[in-house]
Amino acid sequence: MSTKVVIKQSTYFDSVSLMSLSTKANQIEGVEQAVIAMGTEMNKEVLRNVGLLTPELEEAKTSDLMIVVKAATDELCESAFLKIEELFKNKGVAKGTSDIKYPTIDSAAKSIPEANLAVISVNGAYAAREARKALDNDLHVMLFSDNVSIEDEIALKQYAHEKGLLVMGPDCGTAIIGNVALCFGNSVRRGNIGIVGASGTGSQEVSVRIHDFGGGITQLIGTGGRDLSEQVGGIMMLDGMKALDEDEATKVIVLISKPPAPSVEKKVLDQIKLCKKPVVVYFIGGTEESVVAAGGHFAKTSKEAALKAVVLAGADESTINKRALNIPLVEEIRAKLTPEQKYIRGLFCGGTLCDEAMYIAMDKFDNVYSNIQKNPDYKLKDLHVSKEHTFLDLGDDDFTNGKPHPMIDPSTRIARFLQEAKDPEVGVIVMDFILGFGSHEDPVGVMLPAIIEAKELAAKEGRHLEILGYVLGTDLDSPKIEDQVNKLMEAGVTIASSSTNAGLLSREFVVKGA
Amino acid sequence: MRIHHARSGDLDWINQLQHTTFHGYVHSVFDRTINVECSENGELYTLACQHLDNAPNTMLIDMDRFSELAIKVNDKVYADQRIVHIGDQLLIVMDQVTTWECQLPFFPNDIGSVINHLAFTKKIIEQRGKCGGMKPDLTTSSIFEQETSRLLSERSLMLQEALLQHRVSDALRHAAGLIGLGPGLTPSGDDFLVGLLSTFHMENSLGRIYLGFGEKIVDVARTLTNEISYTALKQASKGRVRESITRLLHSITCGKQEELILSLDKVLNIGSSSGTDIVYGIVCGLEINIKAGGTVCPQKL
CATH class of the missing domain: 3.40.50.261 (Succinyl-CoA synthetase domains)
Structure with missing residues (x-):
């Protein structure tokens, strides 16, 4: 593990920019921990408590900005720093505006x-x-x-x-x-x-x-x-x-x-x-x-x-190409899963996409839990712990209290995804990636490090973890849907061609003895 | 060179600018604020865009953002004949400026509505407060953020307890542990203390017995946080806070719930988590007032 530190002397960024930079830095591929904070004694104490304080950081002053990156290798650290510098440059660019503002x-x-x-x-x-x-x-x-x-x-x-x-x-x-x-x-x-x-x-x-x-x-x-x-x-x-x-x-x-x-x-x-x-x-x-x-x-x-x-x-x-369900793929995935891997975990940004996948699962299974279940018997009691088949609408108020919607800020889903990936009873994790106006600029890119980590973890434990992704978007959307799909496929994610197919595939993957 | 007009400003600073000379230099530049360090007294003063609220040592200008100008750190600033010169980029004319003075409300004798408004305020923080500072982000995987939140929570609770039990030296130690703690330009611990100190300065507030405590905090804060945050703490220790905070204190102590929603909204939108951290401090301070009731005896302190 490698830790690299940069101290920017007498550097001030407003709080919103600092927090945003910190979030983005933590999402850079290969970064285990990234901290961007002012060089106060108390922040140094926190770094000391979590094992990230270096002699160099001890010298930082209250008006200095500390940047700390911990990654697996020196190369990853270097690469992350280059990306962080890029983020700083983008923040530093003065932007004009063509908006016309009206007070009422x-x-x-x-x-x-x-x-x-x-x-x-x-x-x-x-x-x-x-x-x-x-x-x-x-x-x-x-x-x-x-x-x-x-x-x-x-x-x-x-x-x-x-x-x-x-x-x-x-x-x-x-x-x-x-x-x-x-x-x-x-x-x-x-x-x-x-x-x-x-x-x-x-x-x-x-x-x-x-x-x-x-x-x-x-x-x-x-x-x-x-x-x-x-x-x-x-x-x-x-x-x-x-x-x-x-x-x-x-x-x-x-x-x-x-x-x-x-x-x-x-x-x-x-x-x-x-x-x-x-x-x-x-x-x-x-x-x-x-x-x-x-x-x-x-x-x-x-x-x-x-x-x-x-x-x-x-x-x-x-x-019309109706995007029929890939039946041979279903057989292939079923063969890779162990008998214990019998549950679906759906982690959705889109409420209706979650609802659709959940209803499709309910056609075959009784034990389908969710934060948006109508049936109180199957409404999740503890939102932080999944139960059997669980479908989460992460854009619901349950998860967005004081936080941006997961279509804008993916951090909640990343953390939950890593949690689900460790569960040996999970057969498939299904997720949506929503493109278009108002959405995250690279919804797949921010999830990729977590996906790779989860796949590696499952492989070490000798199990196959099936991750099913659906990218909601058109060929006219930005970022390009083709690029987003390719990134997922390169990381070993199976692609569903629609919300409906995502629901059907996830359900069929975990059917046992069919 | 662009020419703009000052809309409103802190009474003390406007008086200084209009009646004496002012020399300084640009300390830091943000999209919507510029901090200027005064050469005479070393204090920071702020030029802010018109949609921000009035604040101590601050003047609001009829501009929407500064980033379109090439103002740089260390550019010279001086004022004469009611005009402020910022390097070779900006002239601010003060011919129509109105003055603002921070006035904190009177703490009421009937605390029934204060209790109700505090409960409502806590509910709103729970619903809409921003995570990452005093309000922990339970989903974060950052060990720095997790540890920061733990310390913020632990130390703010210990500070409240120490103040309630009149253990001033303990309170000072816990407050010092908050200064400079947290992410952001103004660390969350500082923002919490700004909120807390503002409640001590309300007329009729039992917290007024802690005014000396506020001054001591400022003494230790000088080396524990950056100059921008220190300035806010120093001003708060004198009962001088930004307009949105005074409005929130008015709403909690003597306003209607509709006003409270508006005031809370304004404060919660300050910075990233700064507004939420300030409201936590206000709640803490007002709860000390309420819990202490009539039992606080200044002579014992």
Whole structure:
């Protein structure tokens, strides 16, 4: 093990930059520990306590910046330092800005009279007030903020409905309007399929699959996760459906949500009957009969929803690569796993992707635990310890308290991944890697050192650890999906071609005695 | 050379700039603040962009960021005739500047609402406080961060206990163990102490008996932390803290919950974990006030 130290004399970086640099330094390939901190006596005491203090560091002054890297070899240390220097240079570059800032929604609306939509991301306590101001200015609203009361949500949506406007949210993370992705979204081609989604990554997945099957979308309207609750009554899903039904460019409508409250489901089904266009319904874990009875097209999975939409929109089904499940691969992986390796561990950034994989597993297994399980018997009691088949939505409030979403900061998932990889009963770990606007700039790259470490650990213990990855993105996204997939494959990760296939493959890998 | 206007500033500093000469040099440059070291008294003063809040020794300028200017460390700074010159890059005109003075609230006799607001504040820290400093990041794999959090937690608890039991020399030892401890430009331990010291200066606060303790902290802090953080600690020991902290203290002691949410939000957004660390210090200080009740006897100290 090698430790290298650099002391930057009289160097000050603001706290946000320092913490960000420290996080990134710890993610550099080969780095076991990286510390970037001011050279105070107390910080030196901490370094001494954890065995990282060197005589050189003893000399650091309170105004000096200490950089310490511990890695397996001198070469890895050197290489890490070069990368850290690069990070410092990037931080040091003064950046100009072309953003125009307006202090209020009113002044922005006056200055840009052609604007017709406001994206609001402020503290939940003020989000409703700002959203109302936007509606007063005849702007549609995308409300990224959460912690908005349900009473405010209802009032805003009713007000918007009366004005013929949309309120996407609160807690709405995904929309694509006029081919522009807002908040979290992917680059997909324009087409003739419109989406109304109450779940963010579910909507991303369906839009990406539509793109993959050769189709394109007109608009992706987010509703916020509570829209289909009894209280809100699906106001925005119904208005979104009507808007797409009236939109000339839209030929097919896709609805995505967790199962709605019964009274809301009835309203949505009644609306489907009134629609002039075909409607594909993907209610995760939902049932087929009522959808078909209403004249809708039921989809059990996100992939099926996208495929049905593309075909209904005019594509020739025989020309579509449906990305069939690789059955020989299933046999191959089953043969590599020992009888004890019988559990799936799903570590997801995307809530809907987690949900889909979990429901697919529940089709064959009873013992499926999660932090987002509806059934209280199978809801994880201790979130830090997995049980049998466990699927974690790491973007849920359970894990993001005081921390950024794992699509932005992967540290929570890295730590949990290494924990799961040590469990000899784990057969497969399945993970999503989400590309596109708002996501991490290299979601695969930050996980790779942990993946390599886990594989090596399992090999030392004489077991095969199957890691299944799904990269959600299109060929138009940045970073390039091809590069991300190749990096995973080079590290020995099996690639699933869709969220649905990720769920199916992970389930089939651990089926015993089939 | 760019010309900008000062919007508001710390009363004492504005008076000094307007009525006497000021000479110094640029100590450190950040995207939204520039620290200037005064040649006459060695103190740090801050030029800050307009969206930041007022603070001791600070002047807000009608700019959004400084990084677009080529201001460098050691550039000369001087002021005459109500104009501040920063090297050959920037002139700050003080013709329309308003003054701000730090005013801490009165600690109320009826502490019912303070208790409720403190409980609410703790809930918000739990939900939205940023990890990495006083609030431990339970998922981190960094042994440095784990050890730092352990020490921060241990020493802040021992400090609170020592203050409650009026063991001032022990309290000073535990406080010294916090100074300079933690990641970030202003170490988490320093930020905690800034929050704590601010509560001692509130009128009617039982913590006022610890004002001498604050001064002693500053004496030991000089060599234990960097100049930027030391300046904040020194000012806090005199009851001078940034505007967002005074507003939070107002909200906790005599405001409505709606104001408290707004004030908390503002402080929690300071720095990386600095705001959260400050709020931990405020909670600690106010709890000392409440727990001590009427039992504190200044003569014993």
